[in-house]
Amino acid sequence: MRIGALEAGGTKMVCAVGEENGRIETEIQIPTETPAVTLPKIAQFFHENSIEALGIGCFGPIDLRKDSATYGFITSTPKTAWQNCDIVGYFKKELGIPIGFDTDVNASLLGECCFGAGIGLTDCLYLTVGTGIGAGILSGGSLVHGMLHPEAGHCQVQRVPDDSYKGHCPYHPSCLEGFTCGPAMEERWGKRPNELPEDHIAWVWEADYLGQALSDYIFILSPQKIILGGGIMEQRQLFPLIRKKVSSQLNSYLRTEELNQMEAYIVPPACKGRQGILGCLRLGFAALSE
């Protein structure tokens, strides 16, 4: 069974054809320009590689409410050309096959839960730390959408006492994304994150904010594992710092086997950058049985 996968990102569209077991047959990348330019190129690729279903993991915000008039739309994105773009409707019309649709982070989470660090789990959190902060949540075996979809990057955190940076989020004076996303780091330190030395105080602060947020997520969602992906998390020195902060925030209040092994509890993705496209493949497979 051949399934299409589309990882729709703000700078590029990754298109693949494969099987539900994760074997990818062919894959291309198309730059993200405007819908009028980019969508026909994607449709052409899938036309040439006949598929039975398509899974889309998409940048957002997006409308995931099946009963909504704008289900399948990219809604209020800062990428203005893509505002109110009916991406699901477009491919339904072009390809006439079942289409699975979810956030890019839920797709990454699904990829990890099918093929990576989250295999066998019913409750798992995937956080991407990069240009923005996004969270995918698996709860009781289901991807969480709720009234919209989780926007856990905008939860409030306490300012590190010496940090006078104003924050990068136009909506919140002290949210996680505003303090820790890539552009925030660059603005605060005057250097791109990957130019900062490994022992720079920037990483201690970054881990402080992420650790604060993760401990709140642990209290609320009770995940069996937390997977941290995205460009910033390529800085592997963050992992021990984050684990330490989380432990100090939890302060021994929660006692579980998982939390006794923090190295196995807060982990990088195991799919090595392939989690997004593999998750999209699974979204397409799931759409077939709906």
Ligand code: ZN
């Ligand atoms: Zn915010």
